[in-house]
Amino acid sequence: xxxxxxxxxxxxxxxxxxxxxxxxxxxxxxxxxxxxxxxxxxxxxxxxxxxxxxxxxxxxxxxxxxxxxxxxxxxxxxxxxxxxxxxxxxxxxxxxxxxxxxxxxxxxxxxxxxxxxxxxxxxxxxxxxxxxxxxxxxxxxxxxxxxxxxxxxxxxxxxxxxxxxxxxxxxxxxxxxxxxxxxxxxxxxxxxxxxxxxxxxxxxxxxxxxxxxxxxxxxxxxxxxxxxxxxxxxxxxxxxxxxxxxxxxxxxxxxxxxxxxxxxxxxxxxxxxxxxxxxxxxxxxxxxxxxxxxxxxxxxxxxxxxxxxxxxxxxxxxxxxxxxxxxxxxxxxxxxxxxxxxxxxxxxxxxxxxxxxxxxxxxxxxxxxxxxxxxxxxxxxxxxxxxxxxxxxxxxxxxxxxxxxxxxxxxxxxxxxxxxxxxxxxxxxxxxxxxxxxxxxxxxxxxxxxxxxxxxxxxxxxxxxxxxxxxxxxxxxxxxxxxxxxxxxxxxxxxxxxxxxxxxxxxxxxxxxxxxxxxxxxxxxxxxxxxxxxxxxxxxxxxxxxxxxxxxxxxxxxxxxxxxxxxxxxxxxxxxxxxxxxxxxxxxxxxxx
Ligand SMILES: [Zn+2]
Numbered sequence: 224x225x226x227x228x229x230x231x232x233x234x235x236x237x238x239x240x241x242x243x244x245x246x247x248x249x250x251x252x253x254x255x256x257x258x259x260x261x262x263x264x265x266x267x268x269x270x271x272x273x274x275x276x277x278x279x280x281x282x283x284x285x286x287x288x289x290x291x292x293x294x295x296x297x298x299x300x301x302x303x304x305x306x307x308x309x310x311x312x313x314x315x316x317x318x319x320x321x322x323x324x325x326x327x328x329x330x331x332x333x334x335x336x337x338x339x340x341x342x343x344x345x346x347x348x349x350x351x352x353x354x355x356x357x358x359x360x361x362x363x364x365x366x367x368x369x370x371x372x373x374x375x376x377x378x379x380x381x382x383x384x385x386x387x388x389x390x391x392x393x394x395x396x397x398x399x400x401x402x403x404x405x406x407x408x409x410x411x412x413x414x415x416x417x418x419x420x421x422x423x424x425x426x427x428x429x430x431x432x433x434x435x436x437x438x439x440x441x442x443x444x445x446x447x448x449x450x451x452x453x454x455x456x457x458x459x460x461x462x463x464x465x466x467x468x469x470x471x472x473x474x475x476x477x478x479x480x481x482x483x484x485x486x487x488x489x490x491x492x493x494x495x496x497x498x499x500x501x502x503x504x505x506x507x508x509x510x511x512x513x514x515x516x517x518x519x520x521x522x523x524x525x526x527x528x529x530x531x532x533x534x535x536x537x538x539x540x541x542x543x544x545x546x547x548x549x550x551x552x553x554x555x556x557x558x559x560x561x562x563x564x565x566x567x568x569x570x571x572x573x574x575x576x577x578x579x580x581x582x583x584x585x586x587x588x589x590x591x592x593x594x595x596x597x598x599x600x601x602x603x604x605x606x607x608x609x610x611x612x613x614x615x616x617x618x619x620x621x622x623x624x625x626x627x628x629x630x631x632x633x634x635x636x637x638x639x640x641x642x643x644x645x646x647x648x649x650x651x652x653x654x655x656x657x658x659x660x661x662x663x664x665x666x667x668x669x670x671x672x673x674x675x676x677x678x679x680x681x682x683x684x685x686x687x688x689x690x691x692x693x694x695x696x697x698x699x700x701x702x703x704x705x706x707x708x709x710x711x712x713x714x715x716x717x718x719x720x721x722x723x724x725x726x727x728x729x730x731x732x733x734x735x736x737x738x739x740x741x742x743x744x745x746x747x748x749x750x751x752x753x754x755x756x757x758x759x760x761x762x763x764x765x766x767x768x769x770x771x772x773x774x775x776x777x778x779x780x781x782x783x784x785x786x787x788x789x790x791x792x793x794x795x796x797x798x799x800x801x802x803x804x805x806x807x808x809x810x811x812x813x814x815x816x
Contacts, residue, residue: 243532243568243594249317250563254586255310262310266327269303270334276300277338284349287357287364294367294623297342301624302583304335309580313566316574316590344388346374369774370625377490381479390477397474401467405731408459414452417445427452428575435599437524443716450717453725460725461697468689471734484686487735491630492776497790498738502683504792505676505741508799509711512673515666515806516713522813525656529596532567539605541651542644545758547766553615557587557608564588564611567604577603579610584618587611598648598660602641602668609640613769622772629773631789632780634743635750636769641668642751655816662809669748669802675740677711681723682730682737700724742789748798749787755801761785 256262276296283293308331314324349371358365378387414427419441424433426448433445453460471483480486488495530538536558544551557564564586569575577591589607594600613636617627645668648661684703688694694703701721708714708723717723729736753761768784781787788794 244560245568246560247532247565247567248563249313249566249588249590251310251313253563254588255306255313255582262307265303266307266331269300269307269331272296272300272303273335273338276342280338280341280345283342283345284353287360290349290357291361291364293342294364294370294625297339298624300335301339304331305624306582306585307331309582313580313590316576316578316592317566317570318572319574320572343374343377346371347378349375366623366774367625370623382477387478390474394474398467398470401463401470402731404463405460405728408456408463412452412455415448417441417448432593432595435524437526439523446716449726450722453722454717457697457722457725461700464685464700464724464730465689465694467731467734468686472686472690482686482690484683484735488738491739492778493738493742498679499683501741501745501789501795502676502680502738504795505673505745506680506710508795509673509677511799511802511806512670512677512711513713515670518806518810518813519663520713525659525816527597527656527660528654530601531596532594535594535596535601535604538601538648539608539644542605542647543640545643545754546762550612550616550766553619554608554612557589557611557615562586565591567591567594569593577607579607579614581611581614581618583624587614587618598645598657598664601648602645602664605641605644606637609637612640613637616766616769617772620770620772622770622774626772626774629777631739631742631746631777632768632773634739635746638668638671638743638747639750639754641665642747643754646751655812659809659812659816662805662812666802666805666809668744669751669798669805670744672741672744672748672798673711675737675742675744677707678727678729679738679741680710681707681727682735685724685730686735745789745794745798746781746787748801749794750785752797752801753785753787 252258256265276293279289279293279296282289284290308328311324311328311331315321315328354364354368354371358368378384382390409427412427414425416423416425417433418424419433419436420438424445426433426445430445430449433442436442436445468483475481475483475486478486480489484498485495488498539558540551540554543554556562565588567589569592573592575592577589577593579587579589581587589604589611591604591607594604610633613633614627642665645661645665649658649665652658652661681704684707685694685700688699688703694700701724703721704724705714705719705721708718708721712718714723724730727737750761750765754765764784768780771780771784773780775783778789781789
């Protein structure tokens with residue numbers, strides 16, 4: 224603990240220096256390819272490998288040997304795709320004018336994805352008796368039983384295969400234009416700027432930072448201008464959202480589901496009724512989120528000193544130290560600027576975004592456009608580093624690519640790390656403003672379960688209202704939005720008038736994904752509660768979960784490793800009691816300050 228204190232204290236004196244130094248730039252040569260030419264040359268090798276796989280497809284279900292070759296090749300190609308796609312994505316992030324990389328990315332996925340999809344369709348036709356026979360011949364195939372079962376589950380059993388593939392090819396034309404329209408509406412809006420203590424800020428691009436600006440008049444003006452920007456095309460936002468819902472419901476019904484929520488939730492192995500039930504139980508606890516919102520507005524934001532990126536890295540390492548020596552070693556390597564895995568800081572052509580990345584079996588890392596050295600941004604870096612570490616642990620455990628991603632477990636891992644680091648900073652910083660900011664951020668992450676439920680509630684009610692034919696206009700959507708928000712928040716200005724639905728971008732970008740945040744917030748909190756009560760037991764079990772990937776349904780893995788059951792009625796009271804206690808602590812700190 225003394226280590227963290229020293230770091231925090233040392234950085235206080237360095238608050239006037241820029242948080243990010245030039246050292247935090249991606250080393251492409253070291254982590255990807257020696258040159259752009261080398262990357263291009265490798266793409267040709269990948270293309271040849273994709274051809275081999277397409278030739279193998281007709282034979283892959285006929286013998287154990289062919290199936291094993293197909294799995295091996297698929298693993299290889301999936302890693303190839305991730306490697307090139309990530310490289311090109313990072314190039315575009317570094318220079319938004321890099322159209323060549325953007326195009327190459329599209330070409331690459333256009334070349335590879337249909338072949339991987341065809342493999343998946345073939346896997347889906349394997350019955351369990353054949354799989355059993357193949358496994359007896361080649362025991363190494365046993366680990367892919369779940370992958371085959373998943374491929375089979377992905378097939379829409381309610382319709383004939385021919386109809387299913389026809390629906391699949393129509394899907395983009397039916398369901399993609401709404402989000403394209405949404406994006407265009409955003410892009411052509413004149414959002415305007417707001418004058419802040421640190422200069423002029425773009426109301427839309429910097430809306431995240433403006434929401435927590437220390438000056439309340441800046442926050443209010445930013446909110447008003449943002450609302451005005453959305454209002455300018457309110458009718459078209461309503462049109463595109465209602466068309467999203469209608470199109471998704473129509474596609475779902477054609478595939479034999481009752482509606483789009485049933486299709487999406489089923490694909491994530493969630494029972495639509497239990498999703499609604501969890502929303503309802505969290506809504507009943509909405510008062511805690513309201514209390515937090517009320518507190519935030521009553522107390523002026525404390526101006527905390529900015530930490531350098533080096534100091535922030537020290538805090539992240541110290542906060543995650545309880546995860547053990549092995550974790551710490553890998554984390555230190557990730558955060559060491561000499562390894563060129565962190566790409567942090569703004570630039571005139573750089574993309575204003577943040578994400579973690581992976582070059583399979585070589586390296587993982589983080590891209591972050593902005594880092595201001597305060598608790599919120601330290602938490603964000605912790606979050607992305609948490610994803611990068613999760614991927615790294617799977618690499619070290621040689622998890623097959625087909626099991627390196629899946630539902631429910633990715634976000635909680637990143638959020639749990641945020642909780643650990645913010646809790647650590649709130650306990651150890653010698654500076655009260657920093658302690659308040661860290662505890663505030665802790666609660667912000669902890670309340671993700673409530674914010675996620677709020678958004679999922681909104682989306683669910685929009686789908687229900689469209690199905691019941693009681694929503695036709697922007698006014699109708701305003702009414703739904705205002706009603707939902709009043710259960711979780713004390714909305715201000717435009718939000719109080721119900722305008723917030725226009726800002727919930729994922730309803731267009733990735734419909735019905737929002738409930739995922741409710742689940743991940745809940746799981747992260749449940750992890751933190753178990754860590755707090757018995758870290759010696761929790762940590763090894765938690766690390767074993769991380770190292771395994773997704774070789775089974777996520778709910779089953781959670782139960783097996785951590786004893787967490789997302790449908791357990793005790794989960795909501797358990798996690799919200801923890802939030803209430805921490806909120807009480809924050810209120811105490813704020814009174815003293
Ligand atoms: Zn994340």
